[in-house]
Amino acid sequence: MRYLAPGSLKEALDILRREDDARCIAGGATLVAMMNADLVAVDVLVGLGRIAELSGITETDDEVRIGAMTRHAEIAASPVLTGALGVVRSAAGQIAHPAVRNMGTIGGSICHADPAADFPAALLAADATIEAASAEGTRQIPIGEFFEDYFETALREGEIVTAIRLPRGPAGARGHHVKFSRVDGDYATVSVSAVLVMAGATCSYARIALGSSGPVPIRVTAAEEALVGSPLDQAAIAEAARLLAEAADPVDDVRGTTEYRLMLIPRLLARALNTLKDGETASV
Amino acid sequence: MKIEESFTVQAPIDRVWEFITDPEQVGPCLPGCEEIEVLGPTTYKARIKVALGPIKTTFKVDVEVTEERPPEFAASVTRGEEGGKASRVSADSTLALKALDESQTEVTYASDVSVVGRLGKFGLGIMKKKAKSMGEEFAAKFRVRVEGDGARAAEASA
Numbered sequence A: 001m002r003y004l005a006p007g008s009l010k011e012a013l014d015i016l017r018r019e020d021d022a023r024c025i026a027g028g029a030t031l032v033a034m035m036n037a038d039l040v041a042v043d044v045l046v047g048l049g050r051i052a053e054l055s056g057i058t059e060t061d062d063e064v065r066i067g068a069m070t071r072h073a074e075i076a077a078s079p080v081l082t083g084a085l086g087v088v089r090s091a092a093g094q095i096a097h098p099a100v101r102n103m104g105t106i107g108g109s110i111c112h113a114d115p116a117a118d119f120p121a122a123l124l125a126a127d128a129t130i131e132a133a134s135a136e137g138t139r140q141i142p143i144g145e146f147f148e149d150y151f152e153t154a155l156r157e158g159e160i161v162t163a164i165r166l167p168r169g170p171a172g173a174r175g176h177h178v179k180f181s182r183v184d185g186d187y188a189t190v191s192v193s194a195v196l197v198m199a200g201a202t203c204s205y206a207r208i209a210l211g212s213s214g215p216v217p218i219r220v221t222a223a224e225e226a227l228v229g230s231p232l233d234q235a236a237i238a239e240a241a242r243l244l245a246e247a248a249d250p251v252d253d254v255r256g257t258t259e260y261r262l263m264l265i266p267r268l269l270a271r272a273l274n275t276l277k278d279g280e281t282a283s284v
Numbered sequence B: 001m002k003i004e005e006s007f008t009v010q011a012p013i014d015r016v017w018e019f020i021t022d023p024e025q026v027g028p029c030l031p032g033c034e035e036i037e038v039l040g041p042t043t044y045k046a047r048i049k050v051a052l053g054p055i056k057t058t059f060k061v062d063v064e065v066t067e068e069r070p071p072e073f074a075a076s077v078t079r080g081e082e083g084g085k086a087s088r089v090s091a092d093s094t095l096a097l098k099a100l101d102e103s104q105t106e107v108t109y110a111s112d113v114s115v116v117g118r119l120g121k122f123g124l125g126i127m128k129k130k131a132k133s134m135g136e137e138f139a140a141k142f143r144v145r146v147e148g149d150g151a152r153a154a155e156a157s158a
């Protein structure tokens, strides 16, 4: 196995085009473990760590842009991720434990596309766009089209995720991510990401996504419609949860049976919505 | 890991039986099946490619049909391993056909699969879902094959 550490994106893309069996390595938290377990074999590892343009969080009036190599810890502490984008910040802060948060990157997380990961649902709730580059150019992938199946994404051979772009969201929006895990620091048994706008006591905007509930994060527009126009009372939340659970198809494994996971959906949804409704800032 | 699924085919039971017990017909319907070699009346070999995200592998399996009661029941034992890699797979499977009426057959298959070795470390929950979606893909392809050919045969004889 060879390890290459290109200093620019262009160089990295050239390597991917040239080499037959090359794979990017970001934080390595997952990839190294998989290689050690002999689950993945790679001829050429392309380290992305030296490519400055892939790191950091920048903002414009309309959007916040998170470089693919940005660590979870930096995202969890970012003062820029407020309002609707609090959903992404709170998800970052709940991933694993500090050691993993200092190592793992947002690009690595979404490219690995673990159905139990926290970012996928949070990014779906935040209406993110994934920017991917290849030797042919750059393209923008709406988050709803990025995840395709367990550990499968729309990313093509030779493509590198360069950034995650987050629109500011509607005025007054707030976002929050809640997860249930068996033990502290574990992947979610189920997670719920929510972005809300409250107009007085009435919900005027809702965007909700479920994690750990199927091959890809799940969003159900009818569930959001059940919340909009309501005071987020028990009945509205129960109806939204029912519609979400109907669309869920969770696995049955060590982190919980299918039935248990379905049972968690209404509880986590209520927790996420009540936190946002009561106006607490998305703290983690 | 236990899998049990059923699906309905728009074809008479004898015809479904003939197709489903013929490795040359079934092979192309099996997701990832790259090669199938008939060794004898009740034994065959198959090469099946499986991918789960970054994990990609090929299993070489031997299938032995241990019991056959045409046109409604068959049992088989599958043993196999990854080419050069450290996982072994084995499965005890049964297949049951039931005529719903003259032109419709219900196919039910059940399999108790075990994977040991490196792939055994992988989450069972997802493997089970993966097996289910491969089963659905099989059912869809099998239907097209049996029903499509049936339709053509009916046309030819008309």
Ligand SMILES: Cc1cc2nc3c(=O)[nH]c(=O)nc-3n(C[C@H](O)[C@H](O)[C@H](O)COP(=O)(O)OP(=O)(O)OC[C@H]3O[C@@H](n4cnc5c(N)ncnc54)[C@H](O)[C@@H]3O)c2cc1C
Pocket (backbone or CB within 6 Å): A023, A024, A025, A026, A027, A028, A029, A030, A031, A032, A033, A048, A068, A069, A072, A094, A095, A096, A097, A100, A103, A104, A105, A106, A107, A108, A109, A110, A111, A112, A116, A117, A118, A119, A159, A160, A161, A162, A185, A186, A187, A188, B054
């Ligand atoms: C003990 C432990 C606990 C964890 N708990 C959680 C948890 O609770 N919640 C959670 O969400 N996650 C959890 N994770 C996952 C972790 O947070 C990271 O998301 C994960 O390790 C992937 O990020 P990485 O930077 O390490 O990627 P790597 O391991 O370097 O790469 C992962 C995959 O993505 C590809 N890749 C990486 N970057 C790019 C890119 N820019 N473009 C194209 N392909 C790329 C690689 O080729 C590889 O296939 C946990 C991980 C560990 C080890």
